[in-house]
Amino acid sequence: xxxxxxxxxxxxxxxxxxxxxxxxxxxxxxxxxxxxxxxxxxxxxxxxxxxxxxxxxxxxxxxxxxxxxxxxxxxxxxxxxxxxxxxxxxxxxxxxxxxxxxxxxxxxxxxxxxxxxxxxxxxxxxxxxxxxxxxxxxxxxxxxxxxxxxxxxxxxxxxxxxxxxxxxxxxxxxxxxxxxxxxxxxxxxxxxxxxxxxxxxxxxxxxxxxxxxxxxxxxxxxxxxxxxxxxxxxxxxxxxxxxxxxxxxxxxxxxxxxxxxxxxxxxxxxxxxxxxxxxxxxxxxxxxxxxxxxxxxxxxxxxxxxxxxxxxxxxxxxxxxxxxxxxxxxxxxxxxxxxxxxxxxxxxxxxxxxxxxxxxxxxxxxxxxxxxxxxxxxxxxxxxxxxxxxxxxxxxxxxxxxxxxxxxxxxxxxxxxxxxxxxxxxxxxxxxxxxxxxxxxxxxxxxxxxxxxxxxxxxxxxxxxxxxxxxxxxxxxxxxxxxxxxxxxxxxxxxxxxxxxxxxxxxxxxxxxxxxxxxxxxxxxxxxxxxxxxxxxxxxxxxxxxxxxxxxxxxxxxxxxxxxxxxxxxxxxxxxxxxxxxxxx
DNA sequence: CCGTCCCCTG
DNA sequence: CAGGGGACGG
Numbered sequence: 001x002x003x004x005x006x007x008x009x010x011x012x013x014x015x016x017x018x019x020x021x022x023x024x025x026x027x028x029x030x031x032x033x034x035x036x037x038x039x040x041x042x043x044x045x046x047x048x049x050x051x052x053x054x055x056x057x058x059x060x061x062x063x064x065x066x067x068x069x070x071x072x073x074x075x076x077x078x079x080x081x082x083x084x085x086x087x088x089x090x091x092x093x094x095x096x097x098x099x100x101x102x103x104x105x106x107x108x109x110x111x112x113x114x115x116x117x118x119x120x121x122x123x124x125x126x127x128x129x130x131x132x133x134x135x136x137x138x139x140x141x142x143x144x145x146x147x148x149x150x151x152x153x154x155x156x157x158x159x160x161x162x163x164x165x166x167x168x169x170x171x172x173x174x175x176x177x178x179x180x181x182x183x184x185x186x187x188x189x190x191x192x193x194x195x196x197x198x199x200x201x202x203x204x205x206x207x208x209x210x211x212x213x214x215x216x217x218x219x220x221x222x223x224x225x226x227x228x229x230x231x232x233x234x235x236x237x238x239x240x241x242x243x244x245x246x247x248x249x250x251x252x253x254x255x256x257x258x259x260x261x262x263x264x265x266x267x268x269x270x271x272x273x274x275x276x277x278x279x280x281x282x283x284x285x286x287x288x289x290x291x292x293x294x295x296x297x298x299x300x301x302x303x304x305x306x307x308x309x310x311x312x313x314x315x316x317x318x319x320x321x322x323x324x325x326x327x328x329x330x331x332x333x334x335x336x337x338x339x340x341x342x343x344x345x346x347x348x349x350x351x352x353x354x355x356x357x358x359x360x361x362x363x364x365x366x367x368x369x370x371x372x373x374x375x376x377x378x379x380x381x382x383x384x385x386x387x388x389x390x391x392x393x394x395x396x397x398x399x400x401x402x403x404x405x406x407x408x409x410x411x412x413x414x415x416x417x418x419x420x421x422x423x424x425x426x427x428x429x430x431x432x433x434x435x436x437x438x439x440x441x442x443x444x445x446x447x448x449x450x451x452x453x454x455x456x457x458x459x460x461x462x463x464x465x466x467x468x469x470x471x472x473x474x475x476x477x478x479x480x481x482x483x484x485x486x487x488x489x490x491x492x493x494x495x496x497x498x499x500x501x502x503x504x505x506x507x508x509x510x511x512x513x514x515x516x517x518x519x520x521x522x523x524x525x526x527x528x529x530x531x532x533x534x535x536x537x538x539x540x541x542x543x544x545x546x547x548x549x550x551x552x553x554x555x556x557x558x559x560x561x562x563x564x565x566x567x568x569x570x571x572x573x574x575x576x577x578x579x580x581x582x583x584x585x
Numbered sequence: 586c587c588g589t590c591c592c593c594t595g
Numbered sequence: 596c597a598g599g600g601g602a603c604g605g
C-alpha cells in the first residue's frame with residue numbers, strides 16, 4: 001500500500017508519444033506549451049476493445065449464413081410491396097429476421113458482402129483468403145439454388161402463377177426465369193431469397209420435397225463450410241488459436257495481449273507498465289488499491305515514498321516504436337470497424353480510402369462502418385449507398401430526438417445513429433453534450449467560433465451557442481471545484497511542494513474527472529489534459545497554501561493561467577458530429 | 586449597453 | 596446541468 005504513489009509519480013512511467021493530438025503535430029505555440037511535460041496519447045486502446053470483436057465476428061458470420069438460409073423459408077411479404085399471398089400466413093418471421101440481421105451484422109464489415117472482386121488468391125494472413133473462400137461458397141450456393149429452381153420450375157408453372165401483386169415490385173417475378181445476372185450481388189441474392197421463399201407454396205409435393213431436402217443439405221453444408229473456414233481464420237499459421245478477444249492481426253500491431261477486465265472490475269495489480277509496448281495504459285483502469293487523495297482519513301500520503309518521487313522530467317523515449325500517424329489511422333479504422341456506425345464511419349471519412357482498408361478489394365462496398373445494413377430490412381445493394389450521407393442513406397437514418405439528456409441514462413436513439421451531418425440538429429442532443437465533454441479535455445475555454453467549427457451538425461443560434469458555452473462553464477466549474485478540493489486536501493495532508501502534485505491516471509482526482517467528462521471510459525484522456533490538470537492543481541495548491549484564498553477573487557489568476565492552456569482539438573472531433581460511444585456491451 | 590463569466594441555486 | 600443574478604470589461 002502506497003498512498004502516495006497514485007498521485008505522485010514520475011512522468012515517464014508510461015512511455016508516451018510526443019504531444020501529438022489526433023495524429024497531427026501541435027502548433028509551435030502548443031509545442032512550447034506542452035513541453036516539457038505534456039505528452040498526449042493518441043486516443044487508442046479503448047477503441048480496440050477486444051470484446052467487441054471476437055465473438056461478434058463469428059456470430060455475425062453465423063448469423064449471415066443463417067439469414068441466407070432462413071431467407072429461403074420466409075414469406076416474401078417483406079420483399080415486395082404486395083400483400084401476403086395467403087391469408088393464413090400471418091406476418092410472422094420477416095420482422096424478426098430483420099431484427100436479427102440488425103443485431104448481428106452491423107458490428108463490422110462482413111466478408112460475405114465484401115464484394116466479389118478478386119483477391120481470392122489470398123493475401124497475407126487469413127482475411128482475404130477467407131473472403132475468397134466465402135465468396136466461392138456463396139457462388140456455389142447460388143448455383144445450387146438455380147439448379148433447384150430450374151428443376152422445379154416447369155411443374156410449378158403448371159400449377160399456376162402467383163397473383164400479380166405477389167410479384168410486383170421486383171423487376172422479374174419469382175417465376176420469371178430471366179434472372180438478371182448483371183444485377184449487383186446483393187440484389188441478386190435478394191431476388192433469390194424471394195424466389196425460393198415463394199416456392200413451397202406453389203410447388204407440387206414432389207418438387208417441394210426435393211426443394212426441402214436440398215435446402216436441408218445446403219444448410220448443413222454451408223454451415224459446415226463456414227465453420228471450417230472460420231476455424232482457419234481463427235487459427236494462426238503456427239496453429240495457435242488467435243485470441244478471440246478480438247485482436248486484429250492486421251491493423252493493430254501493438255494491441256495489448258491482455259484482455260481487458262470485465263466491466264467494472266478494476267485491475268488488481270497495476271499493469272506491468274514497463275513491459276507494455278507503448279501507450280498501453282488502459283484508459284481509466286486504475287488499480288483500486290492505490291487511490292489516494294480521496295480518502296482523507298488515510299495516514300499521511302505525502303512525505304513521499306521513493307517510488308513517487310516527483311518529476312525530474314524524464315524525456316520521452318527517443319525511439320518511439322511506432323509511427324504516430326499510421327497508428328492513428330489504424331485506430332480510426334478499427335474504431336470504424338468496431339462501431340459499425342456513427343463516428344467510426346464518419347471518422348473514416350477523413351481517411352484515404354485505401355490506406356485504411358488494407359485488404360478490401362472494394363473499400364466503398366466492403367467498409368460499411370456506418371452499418372448501412374443495419375438500416376435495411378434486407379441487404380440491398382450496398383453499391384447504391386457508398387457513402388453515409390447520400391440521400392438514399394439519409395432517408396433511412398433514424399433521427400436522434402433532439403431532447404435533453406436523461407439523467408444517467410443513455411438515449412435510446414443514440415445507439416441507432418447518433419448523428420447525421422446532413423440533418424442539422426435543431427437543438428443539442430446528449431451526443432453533443434458528450435462530445436463537448438470530451439472536447440473539454442482539450443479546451444477549457446472554447447470560443448463560440450471553435451464550437452461552431454467542431455459541431456458542424458448543429459445549427460447554431462444565439463440560444464444554442466450560449467447553451468454550449470454554458471456547458472463548458474459548467475465543466476470548468478466542476479473542474480475547478482475538484483482542483484480546489486484536492487489541493488486543499490493535499491495541503492491538509494502535509495504536502496509542501498506543489499511539484500509533488502502530479503495527476504496520473506490512477507489517481508483519485510483523475511478518476512473523478514474521468515467520471516465526469518468521460519463516463520464509461522469511451523475515450524482515452526489525452527496526457528496533455530493530465531498535465532494541465534496537474535498544473536491547475538498546483539496553482540490551486542500554491543494559492544491556497546499561500547493564503548491567497550482570502551481574496552474573494554483569488555481564483556481569477558488561476559483561471560487566467562488555465563485559459564491560456566487550451567490545446568487544439570483533434571481533427572476527428574471536427575469531422576465527426578459525435579465521436580460515438582464506444583460501447584463495450 | 587452588451588456579452589462573458591462567475592457564482593449560487595434548484 | 597440549467598437558470599438567474601451580479602461583476603466586469605470594452
